Amino acid sequence: MRLRNIILITFxxxxxxxxxxxxxxxxxxxxxxxRLDASSDKNNPYKDNIEMSGKRVSGIVTYSIxxxxxxxxxxxxxxxxxxxxIKTNDPEWKHYRxxxxxxxxxxxxxxxxxxxxxxxxxKVQNTFINGKLTFxxxxxxxxxxxxxxxxxxxQRLFVEQWTLSNTTNNDVVLWGxxxxxxxxxxxxxxxxTLYTNSNxxxxxxxxxxxxYTFSVGISATLNDEEKIVIKGDEVLKERNTxxxxxxxxxxxxxxxKTLNTLFEFSKIRASESIFESKLGLMxxxxxxxxxxxxxxxxxxxxxxxxxxxxxxxLGNSAAMNMYNLYIKETSKDYSNIRYSFEMEGDAPINxxxxxxxxxxxxxxxxFALTSGDKKVAEKLWPLITWCLEYNKRKLNDEGVVSSxxxxxxxxxxxxxxxxxxxxxxxxxxxxxxDLGHSLGKSxxxxxxxxxxxxxxxxxxxxxxxxxxxxxxxxxYYKEHTNLRHWxxxxxxxxxxxxxDATIKxxxxxxxxxxxxHVEKNDANKAISEIFWDRGTLYAxxxxxxxxxxxxxxxxxxxFSSKRLLGDRVPYVVEAYPEGNMAHLSAESGLxxxxxxxxxxxxxxxxxxxxxxxxxxxxEWNEMSLENIKAFGEDFNIEVKRKNKSLVIEIKKNKTDKTxxxxxxxxxxxxxxx
Numbered sequence: 001m002r003l004r005n006i007i008l009i010t011f012x013x014x015x016x017x018x019x020x021x022x023x024x025x026x027x028x029x030x031x032x033x034x035r036l037d038a039s040s041d042k043n044n045p046y047k048d049n050i051e052m053s054g055k056r057v058s059g060i061v062t063y064s065i066x067x068x069x070x071x072x073x074x075x076x077x078x079x080x081x082x083x084x085x086i087k088t089n090d091p092e093w094k095h096y097r098x099x100x101x102x103x104x105x106x107x108x109x110x111x112x113x114x115x116x117x118x119x120x121x122x123k124v125q126n127t128f129i130n131g132k133l134t135f136x137x138x139x140x141x142x143x144x145x146x147x148x149x150x151x152x153x154x155q156r157l158f159v160e161q162w163t164l165s166n167t168t169n170n171d172v173v174l175w176g177x178x179x180x181x182x183x184x185x186x187x188x189x190x191x192x193t194l195y196t197n198s199n200x201x202x203x204x205x206x207x208x209x210x211x212y213t214f215s216v217g218i219s220a221t222l223n224d225e226e227k228i229v230i231k232g233d234e235v236l237k238e239r240n241t242x243x244x245x246x247x248x249x250x251x252x253x254x255x256x257k258t259l260n261t262l263f264e265f266s267k268i269r270a271s272e273s274i275f276e277s278k279l280g281l282m283x284x285x286x287x288x289x290x291x292x293x294x295x296x297x298x299x300x301x302x303x304x305x306x307x308x309x310x311x312x313x314l315g316n317s318a319a320m321n322m323y324n325l326y327i328k329e330t331s332k333d334y335s336n337i338r339y340s341f342e343m344e345g346d347a348p349i350n351x352x353x354x355x356x357x358x359x360x361x362x363x364x365x366x367f368a369l370t371s372g373d374k375k376v377a378e379k380l381w382p383l384i385t386w387c388l389e390y391n392k393r394k395l396n397d398e399g400v401v402s403s404x405x406x407x408x409x410x411x412x413x414x415x416x417x418x419x420x421x422x423x424x425x426x427x428x429x430x431x432x433x434d435l436g437h438s439l440g441k442s443x444x445x446x447x448x449x450x451x452x453x454x455x456x457x458x459x460x461x462x463x464x465x466x467x468x469x470x471x472x473x474x475x476y477y478k479e480h481t482n483l484r485h486w487x488x489x490x491x492x493x494x495x496x497x498x499x500d501a502t503i504k505x506x507x508x509x510x511x512x513x514x515x516x517h518v519e520k521n522d523a524n525k526a527i528s529e530i531f532w533d534r535g536t537l538y539a540x541x542x543x544x545x546x547x548x549x550x551x552x553x554x555x556x557x558x559f560s561s562k563r564l565l566g567d568r569v570p571y572v573v574e575a576y577p578e579g580n581m582a583h584l585s586a587e588s589g590l591x592x593x594x595x596x597x598x599x600x601x602x603x604x605x606x607x608x609x610x611x612x613x614x615x616x617x618x619e620w621n622e623m624s625l626e627n628i629k630a631f632g633e634d635f636n637i638e639v640k641r642k643n644k645s646l647v648i649e650i651k652k653n654k655t656d657k658t659x660x661x662x663x664x665x666x667x668x669x670x671x672x673x
Contacts, residue, residue: 024565037126045067052272058077074103076103079099098188121147145163148163156219159236166208166209243268247264261564265588282344284299285585294322299363322341359424391425401422403418408532430493439607469509489538536572541594541597552598595625624637624638645662646665648663
């Protein structure tokens with residue numbers, strides 16, 4: 001026992017040193033704000049970008065701080081519902097992802113004159129991110145400046161707000177010229193007009209210590225729509241209302257402020273990328289490439305099941321809209337279901353089978369259960385059962401699910417049957433058995449799903465189980481001989497037969513400074529350099545579930561520090577090199593699910609019940625999740641250490657009803673709300 005403790009302590013110390021040696025540029029002000037201090041040499045130069053979205057706009061602000069602390073800003077603004085045309089010989093693809101967009105430099109800013117000279121912002125002192133992007137500039141001739149960037153929540157409008165402050169003891173007069181621009185474009189939906197304008201006054205009189213605020217807007221209109229005029233701070237209030245809703249929902253409390261803060265930031269990015277469309281509300285990945293569209297993996301599987309925990313009405317509505325659209329795509333002959341609705345559903349349908357029916361079944365069953373709403377679950381039941389039957393019909397002679405590809409869409413080889421599709425189908429079968437029981441469906445149907453899951457698990461082990469690199473883990477497809485990131489998925493769906501070797505493969509062989517790489521391939525170094533954060537986030541969820549608490553925590557801390565405080569912040573990313581580490585939205589939902597379903601071990605078992613297997617790290621004495629809205633309730637989960645046991649307290653916030661139980665570490669309890 002003493003030797004084991006010594007080994008554990010040594011491991012923790014090495015892990016802490018590894019984290020401390022990472023180059024961090026940012027500091028945490030509080031759980032809702034990070035700050036970059038431009039006075040520090042390590043932060044000059046510095047360059048990054050951040051995406052922020054509303055229902056009709058998305059903006060990617062790229063900013064660069066030079067060695068002399070000078071700031072350069074570029075604003076790429078998208079109006080997703082407005083599409084233009086691209087040159088192509090195929091008429092079906094003439095407006096594919098041709099979002100109406102433009103990039104704007106500081107040339108759009110109004111001209112400000114101070115003491116007969118054009119005012120230019122001073123050196124950057126601090127940069128803040130808190131759901132908005134803010135730069136604080138040093139005073140020039142007594143006038144300091146704060147610039148804040150944010151999207152409108154409801155309009156085709158992206159805003160840059162300036163606050164000028166008089167730091168002198170004298171009155172100051174500045175003169176402003178609005179510098180408005182207009183650009184007319186013929187688009188798919190009609191005539192588009194792009195505006196840049198501001199509400200700056202022509203004469204600005206500032207007494208000593210006074211401030212003046214104005215805004216610069218980038219906006220677009222369709223046909224005869226009125227030009228958008230910024231009035232006061234109404235747009236800022238809308239953004240702040242959204243941020244306050246995120247701040248008060250599903251609050252994570254741990255002794256680690258980095259984890260708490262990245263969790264807070266992830267709620268924002270997961271929830272803001274929801275757009276109006278002619279098909280209804282659509283959660284979309286964003287990243288400068290994917291708007292007013294959804295995918296079976298990003299939305300149905302990754303982010304939709306998160307929204308019931310958060311209790312975000314807009315997210316839940318977008319999720320239901322997506323599932324309802326998929327219900328209409330099911331066919332009586334069980335032909336392949338489309339994997340995406342791009343460009344408001346107008347993009348040509350890709351018939352590639354990526355295992356999408358397994359993704360949809362797994363995600364929809366989770367969403368139905370955690371919604372706690374019988375009407376919602378009943379509506380989704382036909383979609384879920386259709387997807388399960390589709391997968392059953394795709395079983396090959398060895399008993400695993402055949403599919404042409406996976407969510408990587410043939411970027412790398414996946415064979416004719418891959419571990420991902422079968423794992424998701426397995427998870428969906430078990431969840432659906434519990435959902436059916438909760439809905440009062442046929443007992444024989446639930447028993448059949450459980451039986452089929454058991455048979456599938458055996459077939460998966462026979463088919464995918466392999467010794468790779470001396471580890472008794474999984475190969476990704478029949479002919480595969482390398483370790484692939486998706487070997488974590490059996491852990492996520494609670495297949496633990498090969499957990500020790502699989503955890504070792506993930507953390508010792510596939511792990512890198514950017515989390516889990518897609519594949520360890522000595523013969524192809526290019527593949528070995530690829531990483532997709534979704535693989536890391538699933539891996540961490542699975543390893544927590546499997547009980548590798550201490551190793552998982554240290555990897556999570558290392559990864560979270562890099563994503564929140566490093567050189568590409570403040571969210572988890574899609575991939576590298578593809579997309580250049582874009583901040584796709586659904587991945588942020590996966591980050592939060594590392595905690596809800598991994599560290600806290602929440603697995604739904606009914607519309608009002610779930611299994612709870614908390615994994616409290618040895619270096620912590622407590623952790624909690626507050627304001628959980630899943631299962632149709634509003635409740636808190638608190639986990640505290642008491643000697644060698646854990647005290648679990650569930651509190652319903654509406655009634656103050658409390659449930660308390662003491663359990664052994666690693667034990668599972670079923671909670672009925």
